[in-house]
């Protein structure tokens with residue numbers, strides 16, 4: 001068995017095979033269109049690779065994708081050393097081939113290849129929808145995953161914040177966001193954030209349903225960025241730089257009002273250690289253990305600090 005990079009033709013073949021797992025409620029044609037557009041997005045063009053586990057005769061046994069992301073390790077003198085994290089997505093084995101260890105083999109060969117090919121690699125990251133045991137076998141450890149959930153509320157979104165952000169202003173707002181103080185962290189780029197908003201654009205067209213009027217807000221020094229998950233009727237916070245309890249409440253209030261106007265059924269925020277106590281002070285939120293999208297990390301070099309408390313904003317999800 002060997003690991004190979006998929007050709008453009010093989011990528012589309014995998015789209016068809018993957019459809020039952022990630023396609024509905026889109027049609028097959030809609031899903032192929034979604035994948036084509038997402039692959040054409042500038043962030044994907046720069047960072048996405050599709051990997052195949054092949055038998056010697058060339059038949060495909062399993063597949064997945066990697067997106068390279070920026071990671072930062074704090075040196076003893078406080079300086080940040082930039083490296084690479086590879087987020088793994090769309091791990092897939094066709095039903096007829098399951099239970100023979102192909103996904104585990106794919107992940108093992110992939111980790112070895114990433115270690116070999118990237119001298120500055122730090123970690124691999126994935127978001128499990130099938131629990132932890134499968135990926136623990138491949139050296140991944142889960143991190144705590146809590147969601148804050150808010151109901152939409154009526155009202156004028158702009159009333160609570162200094163500025164609402166259309167998608168054209170997200171990049172400038174992202175530039176002012178404060179990086180985590182953790183000893184090791186990931187920092188999503190503005191094009192990476194826009195890749196999520198591209199998903200919103202695609203689902204809005206294909207479902208079809210209207211887009212929310214904005215993709216974020218600023219209140220004082222605090223900033224929130226969000227996008228609509230059309231499939232689950234959710235306004236999902238991608239990144240939150242929360243400086244005070246008042247500003248946090250204002251931003252989440254704006255998100256709730258934007259969600260209400262867009263006819264969405266909830267606002268969801270992935271908790272990070274630095275913001276947890278501020279979000280807990282916002283009235284009306286409920287904190288729940290996350291179902292699905294369980295972040296799991298695997299170090300790909302020695303000497304990293306404990307990864308358990310690594311902040312994982314939703315913007316890292318792939």
Ligand SMILES: CC(C)(COP(=O)(O)OP(=O)(O)OC[C@H]1O[C@@H](n2cnc3c(N)ncnc32)[C@H](O)[C@@H]1OP(=O)(O)O)[C@@H](O)C(=O)NCCC(=O)NCCS
Nearest residue numbers: 021091092093098099100101102103104127128129130134
């Ligand atoms: C998950 C998946 C990739 C596993 O592929 P595979 O080649 O069969 O994996 P392996 O043979 O290496 O490992 C199989 C193990 O995965 C476990 N597993 C597979 N699907 C699972 C699920 N939905 N929930 C929990 N465990 C699951 C099996 O129980 C098995 O464990 P066992 O050996 O203790 O019985 C495959 O089932 C698949 O493509 N599923 C649909 C897409 C998907 O959900 N991908 C994962 C997204 S995070």
